[in-house]
Amino acid sequence: MADEITLLDFWPSPFGMRVRLALTLKGIDYIYKEENLQQKSDLLLKSNPIHKKIPTMIHNGNPISESLIMVQYIDETWPKSSSLLPSDPYGRSQSRFWADYVDKKVYDCGRRTCFAKSPEEGDAAVKELLECLKVVECELGEKLYFGGENLGYVDVALVPFYSWFYAYESFGGLSIRDECPKIVAWAKRCLENESVAKSLPDQQKIYEFVVTMRKKFGVE
């Protein structure tokens, strides 16, 4: 039976990008459905009744949600092409640790940088964002990718946030290229991969999205 995969998503979401990227890297066909987050579809509400969030994937009628869980599911269900997690248990534990770190830190600091309601809030968010990017940069070290010679789980977890860098820099008043040059170099290297280029929206588009959202939230 041919696999039927539907991905319920929202184009600026870095979490959605992770799943798009994992599916594309593995050469898996899927149907992309753009959700209107102000009016969530019945399918989304039925498939993810607990969190009602994107991304949510439906594989042969079975729903899966939470982006890193989805990426691991994709890696385990289609193990033969482009393995995302390393094969050794220690390598896997380190990949999981760092992807979890990205989840706990980067998204939240980045969001607060773009939507800070006061200069103090913004400054604090920028400071934390740079701190966590530097920690991650240290973990990358001299490797080509977090996955070593090839893109891996942590690369998939982190690279979507690169599409938000211009927004972080514009609203946070920082230069990520100056502060974390290795991370920017790594991200550009990732973008040379066709699957990554296909899965990430343009930084300018994300910036414009943030401008619209800031107006909506009443952030000046």
Next chain:
Amino acid sequence: MAESDVKILGGWPSPFVMRPRIALNIKSVGYEFLEEKFGVKSDLLIKSNPVYKKIPVLIHGDKTICESLVIVQYIDEAWSSGPSILPSDTYDRATARFWAAYIDDKWFPALSGIPKAQGEEAKAEAVKQLLSGTALLEEAFHKCSKGKAFFGGDSIGYLDIALGSFLGWLRVTELNGLTILDAEMTPGLAGWAENFCADSAVKEVMPETRKLAEFAKMLFTKMRAPPST
């Protein structure tokens, strides 16, 4: 591998520390338990977990692994010849991971929010959140266990460990008169909790409710005390 090659850095009251200890017990792997002194982080902890400086940490030979659920998965994969902790089916694994994340991100914060809630209204809201979360877990238990004793089936698995590690603190919360798990509201989980605590992999690491309650009292007193100069 010699027992001294496997160490857990932790504290007896921590549900997060209990998780890898249960996992190692399931795999019949001996380990040295290095008890951290409460309120003081050892040099070994800071060196082994420079990112978070938190317990638990698993030290396996020259490798260190942090974050309780990451450690449990590591234990399952490193000692693959022992009983499996994660389900073998990839969809069941995704389901187990989903609920474990729900427990950590939503359910446990709701549980620990109750003693912290200020005022009757806030407390009532915190209780409401916890009970509705528990009802979701009761449903999940029925789906995952498929009539068997544990989320993992016949034996304790990943999701049992994720939730079961909080039973000590759940019972401490119930000492104040709140019923969270009972035969009427949550029959599945009530039965599961008894089976979990009676399991040989869990018995020796699950703290006594009274001892934990005393620890909780000491902890809250310290939290409310003015900072020392």
